[in-house]
Amino acid sequence: MSKPDDPDNAADMTEAEAANELMRLAKAIAKHDQLYHAEDAPEITDQEYDALVRRNRELEDTFPHLVRADSPSAKVGHEVAGSPLSKVAHEVRMMSLENAFDREEVEEWVQRVARYLALDEASGIAITAEDKIDGLSCSLRYEGGELVRAATRGDGQVGEDVTPNVRHIADIPQSLPDGVPDIFEVRGEVYMSRADFAALNAAQAEAGGKLFANPRNAAAGSLRQKDASVTAQRPLRFWAYGWGAASDAVCETQYEMMRRIEEWGFPVSPFLKLADSVDAMIAHYEKIGRRRPDLPYEIDGVVYKVDRLDWQKRLGAVGKAPRWALAHKFPAERAETTLEAIDIQVGRTGKLTPVGRLAPVLVGGVTVTNVTLHNRDEIVRLGVRPGDRVVIQRAGDVIPQVVENLTPGEKRESFTFPDHCPECGSEAVSQEGEVDVRCTGGLICPAQRTQRLEHFVSRKALDIDGFGSKTIAQFFALGWLESPADIFRLKHRREDILALEGWQDKSVDNLLAAVENRREPDAARLLFGLGIRHVGEVTARDLLRHFHTLPALREVAEKARGGDEEAAGELTAIDGIGSAVVEALGDFFHEPHNVAVWEDLLGEVSPPRFEIETLASPVAGKTVVFTGKLETMSRDEAKAQAQRLGAKAAGSVSAKTDLLVAGPGAGSKLKKAEELGIEVVDEAGWADIVRQAG
Numbered sequence: 073m074s075k076p077d078d079p080d081n082a083a084d085m086t087e088a089e090a091a092n093e094l095m096r097l098a099k100a101i102a103k104h105d106q107l108y109h110a111e112d113a114p115e116i117t118d119q120e121y122d123a124l125v126r127r128n129r130e131l132e133d134t135f136p137h138l139v140r141a142d143s144p145s146a147k148v149g150h151e152v153a154g155s156p157l158s159k160v161a162h163e164v165r166m167m168s169l170e171n172a173f174d175r176e177e178v179e180e181w182v183q184r185v186a187r188y189l190a191l192d193e194a195s196g197i198a199i200t201a202e203d204k205i206d207g208l209s210c211s212l213r214y215e216g217g218e219l220v221r222a223a224t225r226g227d228g229q230v231g232e233d234v235t236p237n238v239r240h241i242a243d244i245p246q247s248l249p250d251g252v253p254d255i256f257e258v259r260g261e262v263y264m265s266r267a268d269f270a271a272l273n274a275a276q277a278e279a280g281g282k283l284f285a286n287p288r289n290a291a292a293g294s295l296r297q298k299d300a301s302v303t304a305q306r307p308l309r310f311w312a313y314g315w316g317a318a319s320d321a322v323c324e325t326q327y328e329m330m331r332r333i334e335e336w337g338f339p340v341s342p343f344l345k346l347a348d349s350v351d352a353m354i355a356h357y358e359k360i361g362r363r364r365p366d367l368p369y370e371i372d373g374v375v376y377k378v379d380r381l382d383w384q385k386r387l388g389a390v391g392k393a394p395r396w397a398l399a400h401k402f403p404a405e406r407a408e409t410t411l412e413a414i415d416i417q418v419g420r421t422g423k424l425t426p427v428g429r430l431a432p433v434l435v436g437g438v439t440v441t442n443v444t445l446h447n448r449d450e451i452v453r454l455g456v457r458p459g460d461r462v463v464i465q466r467a468g469d470v471i472p473q474v475v476e477n478l479t480p481g482e483k484r485e486s487f488t489f490p491d492h493c494p495e496c497g498s499e500a501v502s503q504e505g506e507v508d509v510r511c512t513g514g515l516i517c518p519a520q521r522t523q524r525l526e527h528f529v530s531r532k533a534l535d536i537d538g539f540g541s542k543t544i545a546q547f548f549a550l551g552w553l554e555s556p557a558d559i560f561r562l563k564h565r566r567e568d569i570l571a572l573e574g575w576q577d578k579s580v581d582n583l584l585a586a587v588e589n590r591r592e593p594d595a596a597r598l599l600f601g602l603g604i605r606h607v608g609e610v611t612a613r614d615l616l617r618h619f620h621t622l623p624a625l626r627e628v629a630e631k632a633r634g635g636d637e638e639a640a641g642e643l644t645a646i647d648g649i650g651s652a653v654v655e656a657l658g659d660f661f662h663e664p665h666n667v668a669v670w671e672d673l674l675g676e677v678s679p680p681r682f683e684i685e686t687l688a689s690p691v692a693g694k695t696v697v698f699t700g701k702l703e704t705m706s707r708d709e710a711k712a713q714a715q716r717l718g719a720k721a722a723g724s725v726s727a728k729t730d731l732l733v734a735g736p737g738a739g740s741k742l743k744k745a746e747e748l749g750i751e752v753v754d755e756a757g758w759a760d761i762v763r764q765a766g
Contacts, residue, residue, distance in 0.1 A: 082130050082131050082133075082134040082135075085131075085134075086507075087135060087138065088507070088508060089507055089508070090131050090134065090135045090138055091135075091138050092421075092423055092425075092447070092508045093127075093131060093446070094128065094131050094132070094135075094138055094139075094140055094143075095140065095419060095421065095423070096419075096425060096444060096446075097124055097127060097128040097131070097144070098128070098140050098142045098143060098144060099419075100124055100444070101121070101124050101125060101128065101144040102142065102144070104116055104121055104124070105144075116440055116472060120440070120472050122171055122173075122372075122401050124144075125144060125171065126171055126173060128143070128144055128145065129145060129170070129171075132145060137606060137650050137652040137653070138606070138652075139608060139610075140608050141532065141600050141607070141608025141609040141610070141611070141612070142532065142608070142609070143608065145391050145392065157232035157233055157234065157296065157298060158232070158233040159226075159230050159231070159232065159233070160221065160223040160226075160230065160231050160232065160233045161229065161230050162211060162223065162226075162228070162229055162230070162231060162316065163257070163316065163317040164257070164316040164317045165228050165229055166209060166211060166225040166226075166228050166231070166259065166316065167228055167389060167392055167393055167394055168228070168392050168393055169375065169393055169394075169397050169398060169399040170393045170397075170398055170399070171373075171398070171399045171400075171401050172398055172399070172400045172401070173400075173401055173403070175350070175354055178350060178353060178354065178376070178398065178400055179350050181376075181398045182197060182199075182350055184395070185197060185378060185383075185387065185395065185396065187706060188386075188387055188395060188706050188708055188709055189383060189386060189387070189705075189706065189709075190702070190703075190704070190705055190706045190709075196348045196349065197348075197378060197379075197383075198325070198327075198346055198347075198348055198378075198379035198380065199346070199347045199348075199353055199376050199377065199378060199379060200326045200327050200330070200344060200345070200346055200347075200376070200377045200379050201343075201344075201345055201346075201347050201353055201356045201357070201374055201375070201376050202313070202340075202341035202343050202344040202345070202374065202375055203341055203343045203360050203367075203371045203373075203374055203375075204371055204372055204373040204374060204375045204399055205261045205263050205311050205313075205341075205369055205370070205371050206261075206263065206286075206287065206288045206369075206370040206371060206372050207261030207262050207263030207264075207287075207288055207291050207292075207311070208224060208225075208261065208262045208263070208288065208291050208292040208295055208296075209224065209225040209259070209260075209261060210222060210223070210224055210225070210234065210238065210259070210260060210261070210262045210295070210310070211223050211224075211225070211231070211257050211258075211259045211316055212238065212244060212257060212258045212259070212260075213255070213256075213257045213316075213317070214247075214248055214252065214255070214256050214257070214258070215254065215255055216254055217247050217248045217249070217250070217252055218246070218247050218248075219235075219238075219239070219244070219245070219246050219247065220235075221233065221235050222234050222235045222237070222238040222244075223235075224295070224296065228392065232296060234295055234296065234303075236300035236303075237295055237296075237297060237300045237303040238262070238295070238310075239300070240300065240303050240304040240308075241262065241308045241309065241310050242309075243309050243310035243311070243338070243339050244310045244338075245336065245337040245338065248336050248337070249336060249337075252336060253318050253319045253320040253322065254319045254320070255317060255318065255319035256315065256317070256318050256319070257315055257316035257317045257318065258312050258315055258333060258336075258338055259312070259313060259314045259315055259316050260310055260311050260312035260313050260314070260338070261310070261311050261313065262291050262292075262295050262308055262309070262310055263287065263288070263291050263308070263309055263310075263311060263369055263370070264287045264288075264290050264291040264294070264306070264307060264308060264309065264369075265287070265307070265309060265368045265369050266287060266368055266369060266370065267368065268287075268307035269284070269286070269287040269290050271307075272284065272290055272306065272307070273290070286370065287369070287370050288370065290306075291308060294306035294308055295308060309339070309369075310338070310339065311339050311340065311341065312330070312333050312334075312338040312339065312340050313330075313340070313341070313375070314326075314330075315329065315333065321381075323381070324380070324381055324382070325379045325380055325381060326377050326378070326379045326380075326381065326384070327344070327346050327379055329381070330344060343356070343359075343360050343374075346379060347376075353374075353376055353400075356374065357374045357400055360374055361402055364402065371402075372401060372402060373399050373400050373401040373402050374399070374400045375397060375398070375399050375400075376397065376398045376399075376400060377396060377397045377398075378396040378397070383396065384396040386705070386709060387709075388709075388712055388716075406463050406464060406465055406475070407433045407440070407463070407464045408433070408461060408462070408463055408464070408478070409430045409431045409432075409433035409440075409461070409462065409464060410430065410431040410459070410460070410461055410462070411428050411429070411430060411456055411457075411458060411459070411460050411461075411462050411474070412429050412430060412431055412458060412459075413428075413429040413458050414426050414427070414428055414429070414445065414451070414456075414457075414458060414487050415427045415429060416489075416490055416494050418493060418494065418495045418511055418517065418519035418520065419519070419520075419523065421510070421520070422493075422510040422511040422517065422519075422520050423508050423509070423510050424448075424489075424490065424493070424494075424500055424508070424509045424510065424511065425444065425445075425446070425447070426444075426445040426446070426447070426448070426450075426451055426489070427442055427443070427444060427445065428442065428443040428444070428445050428456070428462075428474060429441065429442060430442065430443055430462075430464070433464065440464065440472050442472075443464060443472045443473060443474055444472075444473065445474065447507050447508050447509070448489040448502075448507065448508075448509055449507045451487055451489065454474055454476075454477050455477050455480045455486075456474060456477050456487070457484045457485065457486055457487050458484075458487065459479075459482075459484050460477050460478070460479045460480070460482070460484070461477075461478040461479045462474045462476065462477055462478060463475050463476040463478065489509065490509075491509075493511035493517060493519075495511065495517055495518055495519040496511065496517040496518060496519070498511050498517060499511075518545075518548065521548065521554075522541070522544050522545055522548050524603055525544050525548070525553055525556065525559075526541050526544055527601060527603050528556045528559070528601040528602070528603070529544070529559065529601075530601070532597070532600065532609050533597050533598075533600050533601030534590050534593055534597055534598065534601050535590075535597070536559070536586050536587055536589075536590055537582070537583075537586040538579070538582055538583040538586050539559075539583070539586070539587075543583075546572070547562070550568075552565060552568075555669050555672060555673070556601070556602070556669065556673050557669070557672040557673045557675065557676045559587055560587060560590075560591070560676035560677065561676070562583075562584060562587060563584050563587070563588065566580055566584060569583075590677070591676075591677055591678065592677065592678050592679060592680055593677055593679050594679065594682070595616045595620075595621065595622055595679035595680070595681075595682040596609075596612040596613040596615075596616040596617075596682055597612070598622070598673075598677065598679050599612040599615065599616065599622065599625070600612040602660075602669075602670070602673075604656055604657065604660045605656040605659075605660075606652050606653045606656040607653060607656060607657070610648070611648065611649065611653060614646055614647065614648050614649060615646065615649065615653075616682035617646075617682065617720070618646045619682075620681050620682050620683070621679075621681055621682065622674065622679060625657075626661055626670070628642055628643060629643070629654070629657035629658055629660075629661050630658070630661050630662075632654050632657070632658055633657075633658025633659070633661065633662055640654055643657070645722060645723075645724060645726065645728075647720060647721060647722060647723070689717040689718055689719075689761070689764070689765035690761055690764065690765070691714065691717050691718065691719040691730070691731060691761060691765075692717060692718030692719065693718060693719070694719050694720070694730035694731060695719065695720045695722050695728055695729050695730050695731070696714045696719045696720070696721055696722070696729075696730065696731045696732075696733060697721075697722050697723070697724065697725050697729050697731070697732050697733070697741060697745075698710050698711065698714075698721070698732075698733045698735075699725075699732060699733070699734050699735070699738045699739070699741040699742060700734050700735030700736055700737045700738035700739075700742070701735045701736045701737050702733075702735045702755055703735065703736070703755060704755060704759070710733065710758070713758075713762055717761070717762065717765050719731075724741070725741045725744045725745050725748070725750065726748075727748060729745065729748070729750050730750070730751065731750070731751050731752075731753065732745040732750055732751070732752045732753075733752075733753055733754070733755065733757070733758045734752055734753070734754060735754070735755050
């Protein structure tokens with residue numbers, strides 16, 4: 073955790089600094105997710121990756137209004153669209169874990185759990201603790217006691233079917249004993265021991281085959297084979313850590329359930345134990361850490377889980393991770409190498425980001441060749457120049473990161489940061505109060521314009537198949553793509569596209585069909601795809617959930633920009649929408665060029681009215697406000713319940729409020745609700761509503 077005197081302390085950063093670093097982090101994490109999960113070819117260590125994620129979380133916690141649409145915080149694993157294996161939908165989502173790196177963060181997590189459950193913080197919360205093995209997550213589904221399906225985690229909702237492959241793993245029972253629920257999913261990690269990994273790589277080297285970077289990489293590559301006979305030749309193991317879908321409850325605690333799974337024939341952690349205090353948790357963490365070098369398998373931390381399953385259910389999840397679990401990671405190390413060059417990359421917003429090219433250095437079995445240098449000021453602070461020997465930090469804030477220049481005194485020409493964009497030649501400047509240098513070329517800059525178009529067609533935006541970066545760059549260079557609307561006019565260029573090298577009738581028709589298939593796009597995806605500042609994927613959905621149509625949103629945003637307080641209030645009353653979003657929307661529609669792009673696009677597409685399917689509950693689609701003291705749950709838990717029932721949890725009472733849940737001490741909100749004739753229930757009444765919805 074950053075300390076007050078830390079020069080990279082998030083609390084000391086400007087919004088511009090934070091926004092730019094979040095952009096860099098999102099891109100870096102997405103790249104490494106693809107390499108790690110989908111290609112089994114990581115370029116950085118797990119510790120380096122964890123540090124990237126940790127820094128991203130720190131910045132998002134400090135600047136919640138800067139959370140990006142492509143934030144890694146909302147993503148689990150990887151999409152399996154390009155996999156040769158069949159897709160499998162998980163009945164119960166496979167989630168990832170939030171990370172902690174020191175005792176203070178572990179204590180904060182325990183305190184958050186206590187607050188959420190409305191417990192006396194002095195009360196002991198039983199926690200299970202076990203070592204976190206470094207493998208590939210896998211879910212095993214048993215029906216009638218027989219193994220019927222195995223799937224990788226994938227993106228948490230859809231994974232890859234590896235059923236034939238896991239049948240060759242000796243640790244995985246093909247059938248379970250009597251007494252197991254009719255449907256039960258055991259979840260765990262497929263891994264490879266250190267000794268087996270070394271033997272496999274030796275055999276691969278002798279045969280002239282591909283060498284694996286580390287045991288996790290080897291296990292993933294071995295399991296995710298289309299030909300199960302290849303998997304059969306690899307020494308894979310399995311380790312259970314939990315479960316997913318279950319037709320019947322078996323136990324009341326995590327510890328009891330894991331022991332039951334062990335009785336059914338699954339290996340579990342030999343270090344699994346119960347802890348009743350932070351001191352006990354840390355003591356176990358330190359014990360495992362001391363044993364780590366001598367273990368026959370790779371681990372990267374210790375996992376803590378709230379023991380009581382009813383508490384786990386109440387705690388639920390936030391984003392991609394359960395509130396009731398935490399991964400306490402082990403510290404990593406540093407490496408020394410040579411900074412061979414400094415390149416400048418131009419981002420979608422025009423920011424010039426310096427990237428250090430390193431002499432390849434092997435760190436924890438992974439070769440690192442690139443490192444971010446953040447911005448011009450960071451280069452000056454470190455005094456780095458091509459040719460310097462540098463220390464690369466693998467733990468702490470942002471990793472991989474240059475933390476020390478070992479040769480500052482050597483005579484060498486200083487690096488000159490460019491004052492013109494390397495992509496378009498436009499002047500590159502930094503605004504007052506900002507450390508970042510940006511290209512002033514805007515839409516004339518190929519780097520910015522093409523990346524904006526890439527964002528528009530990306531998976532989380534319009535998701536147009538076949539529109540990769542190369543295609544966009546090619547069509548842009550030919551003058552066919554100037555704005556998003558031009559994508560929908562490509563149907564008039566079929567013969568022109570067909571005349572290009574590499575394009576055939578089928579590929580052209582597939583591309584144009586994919587474009588035509590987006591003539592009635594999801595309104596929230598369309599809004600997100602426009603790249604309006606502060607309007608990420610979640611924010612776009614929140615806005616459209618309220619306004620339902622893009623014209624309605626524009627009307628209110630323009631009124632708010634013109635000083636209409638009621639319009640601004642309508643926007644900020646939406647849960648998760650703050651003044652930064654209101655200002656960004658107003659600025660967007662105030663710019664004539666943006667309006668031209670907007671109207672041109674809506675002339676080509678017709679997004680239907682945006683609706684979200686809600687649960688069948690008495691409050692589905694309604695607005696609920698909680699006030700007063702809640703005695704059986706925290707306010708956060710109550711709001712989470714409302715959202716699960718399809719309701720919107722608002723913070724203030726208005727004519728649009730449908731239900732007020734009033735606890736003891738309710739004041740002005742209760743009075744206003746009564747004046748407006750809004751239905752009011754107490755906490756017990758709310759519990760009845762939750763119970764009725766199941």
